[in-house]
Amino acid sequence: MDNFDVFLWVAFPWLAIAAFVIGIIWRWRTDQFGWTTHSSQIYESKLLRLSSPLFHWGIVFVIIGHLMGLAIPKSWTQAVGISDATYHLIATYPGTLAGIAALLGLAGLIYRRVVNRTVFLATSRSDKVMYLLLGAALVSGFFATVTLQLFGSAHGYDYRETISPWLRQLLVFQAQPALMTDVPWQFKVHVIAGFTIIAVWPFTRLVHAFSAPVGYVTRPYVVYRSRDTRTGPVKEHVAWEPVRSHTEQLDERNQTPSRGA
Template structure:
């Protein structure tokens, strides 16, 4: 292990996660008017529809798959599926949805750079974020041939072990990546960097997406008429007037 490996895969994850959580909280508290996705649909809708749908379908599946696959301890799924079969399943499903996400983000990036009106109305963070996501998806697809060299699931187990060591604050996490390819390391480093820049970009709207799930369990809204509780009065007679 080198000092750089220990820094990038031992300390850098905690720096990214701290900024990710605290930065999101501070932005929500201080700059709620910037808490949005800044849609450019009015400028050009067609390519946005295809790119956004493909990107979100692909990335949401990958995010869920990575979270469950990396953070689930081996002993939980071992009685049902072997590490090797789990890796093959991850390669097939991750490859399919990775291609969808990559096509989607490529359309979004091309749209934002090729259309002058959209480019002028784009923030620097919008373009930088799309480039980071494009590179991340490309690196993720590049790991599939490398994973095929370890169909016994050994490398996947080490990568999952690293993630579980990080979230449980256990020592020795960087050592698990000693034999990992540079492509895996770049993919992991860039993924952590996306968490680092998350609070400063339009990605914060992801929190709102998860928050919208609360509508499924919230009580029904009660709408009461203004007339409820009012006693109808009989009109006064002319003599009383």
């Protein structure tokens, strides 16, 4: 194994993870007002209503599938009686559907930004880089799944014997780059694209993924007015009242009936 392979499968992933962690901390400390999706819904909402949920739900299930395949060792699934054929069926077909949803949603979001001039003018340079790298990660992963898992061998390529242990060892600082030597090039491209998007994540609008409004689920309702019909208006106590003119005071005095009447 030459130095370039060591860089690709040891140094580059570590650098990407370091850029991710340091970038997130730096962004939070210096740019909390920019920690947002930079929503463009005000410019166009029809395509956004279709593409955004499709992309976000698709990517959620794609990430769940990656976590299950990379974090759970093969020996664990075999210990509970899940055969390789069953695991391949569970992982491949739902993962393919999730990938299709994410790709269609991303294509709709990109189409919206290109076609709608107002949205295009609101697209920053970092947004363009983010869409390019995110598209590369999704397309490379989908291509690897289709060519190797769907139309490859009977059980597809068993990445749980190479990529999964390589990643787990990498995260505990016991890198074994030799595990990536015989990995098909489709998965190698996808791994590199994935770590690239991780490296630039803090410097794009993708940081909004860490600001999901989870608290809205449990927050109390905001009561603006009571539904009780017996509740009357409450007089507000103000510290000052506007000064009325002399004419207004005379008119009010004339309209007030005398007590002896």
